[in-house]
Amino acid sequence: MKIENKTILITGANRGIGRALVEEALKRGAKRVYAATRQPFAHSDERVTPLTLDVTNALQVQGAVRSVESLDILVNNAGVDLHNDVSDRAGIDRHLAVNFFGTHRVTQAFLPLLVRSQGAIVNVLSLAALASVPFSPVYAISKAAAFSMTQSLRALWAGRGVNVHAVFAGPVDTDMTRSLDIPKTPPESVAHGVFDGVEKGEEDIFPDPMSEGIAEGWRTGVAKALERQFAAYTPESMAKVA
Numbered sequence: 490m491k492i493e494n495k496t497i498l499i500t501g502a503n504r505g506i507g508r509a510l511v512e513e514a515l516k517r518g519a520k521r522v523y524a525a526t527r528q529p530f531a532h533s534d535e536r537v538t539p540l541t542l543d544v545t546n547a548l549q550v551q552g553a554v555r556s557v558e559s560l561d562i563l564v565n566n567a568g569v570d571l572h573n574d575v576s577d578r579a580g581i582d583r584h585l586a587v588n589f590f591g592t593h594r595v596t597q598a599f600l601p602l603l604v605r606s607q608g609a610i611v612n613v614l615s616l617a618a619l620a621s622v623p624f625s626p627v628y629a630i631s632k633a634a635a636f637s638m639t640q641s642l643r644a645l646w647a648g649r650g651v652n653v654h655a656v657f658a659g660p661v662d663t664d665m666t667r668s669l670d671i672p673k674t675p676p677e678s679v680a681h682g683v684f685d686g687v688e689k690g691e692e693d694i695f696p697d698p699m700s701e702g703i704a705e706g707w708r709t710g711v712a713k714a715l716e717r718q719f720a721a722y723t724p725e726s727m728a729k730v731a
Contacts, residue, residue: 490609490652492684493518496560498553500525500544500595501567506613506661509680510564511537517684523557525567544591550598560602562687565592566613573627580627588631593638600651607650611687612639616657616700619707643692644720654692656683657707659699674698 497514501507502524514522515534524530525542532539542553544567569587573580596610603610618636621629636655643653662673674697682696693713695704707713 490562490687490690491517492562492688494520495562496521496523496557496606497562497564498523498525498540498557498560498599499564499566500542500591502526503528503530506658506676506679506683507564507566509676510566510683512677513680513684523553523560525553542595544595545586547594550594554598554602557599557602559606560599561606561608562611563596563599563603563608564611564613564683565595567591568613568632570625570628572625575626575630577627581630584627584631585634588628589634589638592635596642600646603651604646604649609652609654609687610639610642610646611654611656611683611694612636613656613658613683614639616659616703618655619657619703640716640720644723647720648723652690652692654687654694656686656694656696657700658695659697661697672699 492514497519499507499510499514499522502511503526511522511524511532515536519536522537523540524532524537525540527541527543530539540553540556542549544550567587569584571580571583573584575581592612602608612635614636615628615632617625617629618632639653639655646653658679660673661679662675679696683694686694686696693707695701
């Protein structure tokens with residue numbers, strides 16, 4: 490899956506990793522980039538088509554689908570991190586609404602186009618999807634849920650030619666992490682690593698120095714082995730057993 494001459498839709502495209510992904514896609518020769526944002530967005534490159542899209546708004550998602558004629562790569566990047574405590578049920582609901590249900594809603598809406606193009610889904614998750622972080626446990630919960638969904642989509646749609654990638658980024662230097670006094674990777678570097686991983690066909694993409702440190706252990710570890718084993722248990726395969 491090369492980025493060159495492909496049509497790509499990126500959610501949360503107005504800042505941070507999303508904006509960097511737009512620029513990286515253009516550098517790699519994308520034919521068209523749909524930049525999906527909640528707020529008005531403008532870009533000087535004629536290949537960029539802004540879309541008004543709040544991933545929690547079903548009507549806006551359907552409107553976006555009607556605006557996109559074809560699609561090769563969907564990048565689910567929109568997300569929130571409010572640093573809520575696990576006792577805050579409203580905070581849990583908000584994180585799930587964006588990071589899990591929003592990703593699910595957009596993915597389901599665009600799957601028919603991706604099946605037609607034999608395309609790819611790229612879910613921008615976090616290392617927090619693999620191990621929770623105490624300063625933002627609710628964010629980690631939502632990203633872990635999104636990762637589980639990603640694994641299921643990967644198994645269910647592989648037979649129809651759709652590749653599903655999970656991106657496990659460490660701390661990135663964006664507005665979302667501004668208050669954290671920890672080492673961070675520039676979003677431009679992360680965007681480069683994301684599309685490198687897509688072009689290499691990596692299921693699980695570790696796009697920055699911190700995440701790269703666990704990449705090999707993850708890919709050869711028991712959790713990944715178990716995912717591969719469970720991937721065979723599709724509804725079709727289980728129906729044959731029954």
